[in-house]
Amino acid sequence: MEIRHIVFDIGKVLVHYDPDIPFSRIIPDPAERRWFFDNVCTSAWNIEQDRGRSWEEAEALLVAEHPAHADNIRAFRRHWHEMVPHAYDDSVALLERLVAGGHDVTMLTNWAADTFSEARVRFPFLEKPRGITVSGEIGLIKPDRAIYDHHAASFGLEPSAALFIDDSQKNVDGAMAAGWQAVLFTDARALERDLAARGIRI
Numbered sequence: 001m002e003i004r005h006i007v008f009d010i011g012k013v014l015v016h017y018d019p020d021i022p023f024s025r026i027i028p029d030p031a032e033r034r035w036f037f038d039n040v041c042t043s044a045w046n047i048e049q050d051r052g053r054s055w056e057e058a059e060a061l062l063v064a065e066h067p068a069h070a071d072n073i074r075a076f077r078r079h080w081h082e083m084v085p086h087a088y089d090d091s092v093a094l095l096e097r098l099v100a101g102g103h104d105v106t107m108l109t110n111w112a113a114d115t116f117s118e119a120r121v122r123f124p125f126l127e128k129p130r131g132i133t134v135s136g137e138i139g140l141i142k143p144d145r146a147i148y149d150h151h152a153a154s155f156g157l158e159p160s161a162a163l164f165i166d167d168s169q170k171n172v173d174g175a176m177a178a179g180w181q182a183v184l185f186t187d188a189r190a191l192e193r194d195l196a197a198r199g200i201r202i
Helices: 019-028 028-038 043-050 057-063 067-078 089-100 113-122 147-154 169-175 188-197
Strands: 007-010 102-111 132-134 162-166 179-183
Touching: 019 028, 028 057, 043 057, 057 169, 067 113, 089 102, 089 188, 102 147, 132 147, 147 169, 169 188
Parallel strands: 007 102, 007 162, 102 132, 162 179
Antiparallel strands: none
């Protein structure tokens, strides 16, 4: 099937994300920091903000469970901006070349609504594609099929003609289960090869 739509994930594809950046300072001991992320501010906890839960509610829940870690729990949102220090210039250049070449490019991301508002200001290239679906704004997250169907309906994509690019295998699998084509992102050079193999000229 000819690819007529290209859909990018953002975190770890176009923008660097690493909670260890601020927390290596906040919790200097590596074992203690790993315990904190494994047991307090876990990925499962954080994904609910991507689904639309407010940070106030998220913090309150954890502080009630782990009162001794209240300051570090609140530090997660307070220092969020340090977790996304820069974009990947080579990936952004590739995206911009696709847009400039007339390809239909959109974005689909798991991201909390309020922090994504900050990201829009910090990373102007996010405005270049035709549009973005932000999980926290619609209450749906990858890899649930509903978010892929929502994105396709919102932007008039034919799923079988859409290529999804994501750094998470489960999200790639979710897109394929929704009838999309998809590739796992590792770096910009590999992505360029993947696009060329599918007949996408840049």
